[in-house]
Amino acid sequence: MTSTDFTTLLAAAKLPERTVPICLRGDLVAEFEDLERQLEDELRTPAVSLEGDGSGAIADRMEALRAEMQAHTYPFRLRAMARPAWRAFVAAHPPRKDDAGEVDERDRIIGVNIETFYPALVRASVVDPQLDDAQWARLLDEVLTDRQFDELANAAWGLNRREVDVPFSPAASRMTRGSATE
Template sequence: MTDFKTLLAGAKLPERTVPICLRGDLTAEFEELEQQLDDALRVPASSLEGDGSAAIAERIEALRAQMQAHTYRFRLRAMPHPAWRAFCAEHPPREDDEGKVDERDRLIGVNTETFYEALVRRSVVDPQLDDAEWQTLLGGALTDRQFTELAETAWALNRREVDIPFSPAASRMTRGSGSE
């Protein structure tokens, strides 16, 4: 087993990637083609040409490839503990005129109106974006769900435990190979 000093010298903060398709408009076309395929497969083929499902399936795969070509895997990295604490302090919970803390802010201890966008911007290490690009991305290129996925990943990197991932597929493939 490696000694602690060696492990500490090689320590790195956790990172994760989040795939984001920047051509969400293609989703409707994909769903429409899936419905057409489902309909075609329900109707018995009445000619030698078949039910047309093969052509629809090819269009679906071509569209999937197009969507993948417009998908970027955002890489996010956790902050070191002191940086995280300072970052949270930059976004203190809001208080009303009587000093009562906003209920949403009280639950997690930060100003939820300012925190998440700043967290995403601080956590994303790839791509490296300038302010104008961030404005374009956050101002209209992402859906609320895509933004939430980035924000939840950034939160998880900093606040949840780091565990050793398990891959069922890799485990099945290496089970009988003598690997340990």
């Protein structure tokens, strides 16, 4: 690679991004799980009539529910921070200290105040959707589960602190390899 090639690459460089799909209708997830249990029960019970066991109707409802869940899922797009911005961001959330001046055990591992750092990290990293303060408060305090919040926080942390590499898709690789030989 020549310096001209690098100059071209540098001019087109962008910070890493990632999307995290989040279903904003947790009630649908619960209904889906309930139907899944019902389906398992139906499949374990031998059919008594020639008309079937009802599992087909349950499976149909599950598929309709899956489509409804997809319609209520938003792909949150997150972007990494440039290194100076990241360093300043981390410095803005110093670890807490107890009365004796010792660093709080929960904050010691990563060196930040985990109570303030992660919510701020998610807000700073999400570039789509663009939310106002009231929407952020509702999303973080009333809508997202702890698990969903962790998915966003882990993605934001990973964009800034983990290796960024060219992704590999085994499924796409199989498809392109198979079509190349035909």
